[in-house]
Amino acid sequence: MTDTPVYQTEALIAEDIDAYLDKHQHKTMLRFITCGSVDDGKSTLIGRLLYDSKMIFEDQLAALENDSKKQGTQGQEIDFALLVDGLAAEREQGITIDVAYRFFGTEKRKFIVADCPGHEQYTRNMVTGASTADLAVILIDARKGVLTQTRRHSFLCHLIGIRHIVLAVNKMDLVDYSQSRFDEIVADYRAFAESIGITAFTALPISGFKGDNITALSANTPWFTGPTLVEHLETVELDNTADQARPLRMPVQWVNRPNLDFRGFSGLIASGSVRPGDAVRVLPSGKTSTVTRIVTLDGDLDQAAAGQSVTLCFADEIDCSRGDVIAAADAPPEVADQFESTLVWLDDDALLVGRSYWLKLGTQTVSVTVQAPKYTINVNTLDKLAAKTLELNAIGVAEITTDRPLVFEPYTDSRTLGGFILIEKLSNRTVGAGMLHFSLRRAQNVHWQALDITRAAHAALKHQKPAVLWFTGLSGSGKSTIANMVEKRLHALGHHTFLLDGDNVRHGLNKDLGFTEADRIENIRRVGEVAKLMTDAGLIVLTAFISPFAAEREMVRAMLPAGEFIEIFVDTPLEVAEARDVKGLYKKARSGQLKNFTGIDSPYEAPRNPEIRVDTTRETPEEAATRIVDMITGNRDDS
Template sequence: MAQDTSGNSVYQTEALIAEDIDSYLETHQHKTMLRFITCGSVDDGKSTLIGRLLYDSKMIFEDQLDALSADSKKVGTQGQEIDFALLVDGLAAEREQGITIDVAYRFFNTEKRKFIVADCPGHEQYTRNMVTGASTADLAVILIDARKGVLVQTRRHSYLCHLIGIKNIVLAVNKMDLVDYDQARFDAIVADYAKFASEIGIESFTALPISGFKGDNITAAPSEKTPWYVGPSLVEHLEGVAVLSEVASQKPFRMPVQWVNRPNLDFRGFSGLIATGSVKPGDAVRALPSGKTSTVKSIVTYDGDLEEAIAGQAVTITLDDEIDCSRGDVLCVADNPPETADQFEATLVWLNDEDLHVGRGYWLKLGTQTVSATVQQPKHRVDVNTMDELAAKTLSLNDIGVAEVYADKALVFESYADNRTLGGFILVDKITNATVAAGMLNFSLRRSQNVHWQASDITREHHASMKNQTPRVLWFTGLSGSGKSTIANEVEKKLALMNRHTFLLDGDNVRHGLNKDLGFTEADRIENIRRIGEVAKLMTDAGLIVLTAFISPFRAERQMVREMLEGHEFVEIFVDTPLEVAEERDVKGLYKKARAGNLKNFTGIDSPYEAPEAPEITVNTVEMSPEEAANYIIDKILPLK
């Protein structure tokens, strides 16, 4: 039988190789994973550092090396064979401009740990990309060019990292080779950064002198160029830092329910990713917001039942009792539950090109919970360059501000400082489905705990049956002068002849009382419609048929009112009149004033009107008289019981 040079048979050699592979895979599988980001100002060397980490950890294939060598010759690398930044800057625009635009994620590993690193852009205009990369990070490596020191973007990114809750900060003073590895320069930069860090609440950080270009103090071997530095290399430090999942396991048990697993009548489990803490069979748990309690029966996974599950594991939990629990609820330890509330103070990072619309309804997604929520006028926005708190009426792209957020129902939450999963949320535009903001809950407002809904023995169904009708909100929308009020008045008269109980809310009339404090800015218009929607809802609770005649120019606000009501109670009636026809009528002379510049924010002139996309009823006042339009609407809404 053939033998290798060690005297083993070929079969023995193959067995040893297979054993080594199995051992390696077993070890690799149980390594912890550290997620970290690199950030800082433009051209501080973030991409080069990551490229160096990938290169030194042997994570680059030969064909990649050949391609990168060719690309490096095109851009010039000061005599170096490889421009390490090109390993990360994958977009053509990034290579052309020599900057990072998008967040680039890269994977590498060492003998002790696996890593996912996000290379975040340094330009201020890409701050939202940086926030995205930082949202899941355990650690942040903030780079500083040793020649330039602490810059504006260094401060901005440090503030954002602290805001997002990253506790482990590494201050990597890069390009030390360009200052001749001067210790005095390094010490001065560290002292300058320490002063700023203490001002924004960063309690501690680890400072390292490095050169991503030359590789000094990057890997395990200490650099001979910095004999005055006796701390760990960057990789050694990364290998020893505690990851979020390890810290989260020490906290109370929390698991947002993602879905109810019911494959058959004999099995009912609650599936989700454990956010914090640990759980075992026999543990007493509570389901929120219902507050019902039970005991864990089993912890089910694809690979079999577990004796214990910890933070970061995806499991299905079965309970001894059939309690009410569904997607969006939270399973938690019974004797130490999180809070529930519907009003909060929150810090927002605005991510959208379109400004915050104060009072407009957005989808708020927190863990597996989704609710409708509105944002009030910001208390202030933060100038991250000076840390000053500035007055603000709204938030624009990349702004960071503090505001009150009102949800339409109670959320299970914890402050973001204590729990990222139950404290961090996003806001989504209801019309475009674009993510417009990332938010961090600070605390619930006291009034949300003190104000409770008072149940009434006489239900809304009883009110409606007494009037022998089905409540409706007939929402007339259209341009000024389209004929909304005239047609609504005709409809109400016809309903009165049918012995229907109605009430007409007219835009002008409401502004004489309930909404007399509101102007005609976009924010005021949103609040105007919100208040009308709340009044209309109360009237439908009383069993009335409510007619409203408002321009209500924005689809989002009309949708907000629709969502306030039950079932099919909201009937959107589009009074479709061309602008030129409405302007010809101009009974109140409003268009004339707007054209002359004496009436600002007038719909159709200098403020947009968003026509309904799928109204229940459309009437064209060019083709119909008010009476014909009213008859058409009555025919469409019957029967009313």
């Protein structure tokens, strides 16, 4: 017998590697989460899956065994939870805090699993993990049964649109593998699941600690005939085919323009398929064209479908940019600016009704305001409760309004065009996640009326450039005094002006508002809208409001064309403003007679980069007024 030549051996090895890579490259991918209440064994289960699928290297195994000894694990050589609990705080407390993503694979499928925290305070992290999942494994401790957090996570999974639910009754070894206990828990869960619209789920008796019914059927549960957890994960039907059967939707991520000879629009196809020659429509503009090429790094394609990232080239030079959506010309999605939505509030600070937040949906980013919730949902009783705002982890239904049209589909039809997040503008914190249900009728029936006399024509008639001079500062800083002097000087120079004063407006337009944080936001929103209308009429508008929150001042700035919002910070130290106390308000606030008073028990967010800053400890109101007028009229620069 002769030895196989080295070059032939290398060729065989290379052939085996190619075959192996090709086999695994074309496996389907399942994304799933594990969730449930605290200490239900989620991390242990994932650790067991990684261990049994041989996805742990020898050095990792050695470190894991060492860490398990340090943790004082009894009766078990390996603490599988340590494979997933990566944060020091998680290991110290024995809990999951952040979402941990792990990859593993079997002969039939690849998996990405997200281990979601069970504590109520980390519900926001659970929502993050569930947002991209195809399947949810909801664990229940066999000793404890269905708990509040079990209901909350099940409700959120169903709300987010996860269609495949696995009810894993864990720690069966601690109830002597009792079939009656298993059946009791499944019956309790089924009653709740049906009440929230979950019509089907797969129930499994397991032990992540012992490995029962994870990869192989356990002799400890002869009454259970399968499938095992891994078998179910390998065979559950994915929803990709449904996405491909729907009309084309591709949010544009960026315009691909490497040179003057090429212009394409890149993105991930969310649903449907496309071929060269297909008619497409770009939304929200509604412009149409025809696809000429489907470009990828590996060359042009004859067809592309949901899940593929491609660059589309058009036959016509139409306007298309990031945030637009390319759709089938004969079946486009809706476009609207007012919606009903379900919101899950994820921030420690409550929702501020009327405040402007960023809304990100797909590749679109718009400014949005949220109305007072219609109701919140009690996850235990499913009762609809009245609410004025949303607190941390609250789930509610509310109407939202965007500052420009949004391309969308109901969340039940499309996660990509129906699911969004809310971002606080100043801190960039993600504060909420939401699902769009439908556009409001008024969004479709109320349209902008074209007017022949434009704002430019109004301004030209008055021989001036419209502007809003926004005076902000503490009570007693001198805002109204300086604003009044500025208006008198501008009027004397022949300018058309109007002064909106905080106290005066509250006698009429805003007399229904108090001084809570939400009412202050609504106060400024209304004043901003009025000021905008007045600038449309060509006026120079002066406003004197405390306007304590930077977000609302920026909201008004965003309403106006660039350069027309001039923020004037009347910078007076609190002790100076309080010493003046012309109206006696500080005295009342200090004594507790006046609640939510700015500077005492309500914050004032000073402007960081105002167009004009007035230091009232260094210049008189007359000097400040002269300087402001000179700047506005162009006589001299601000210094």
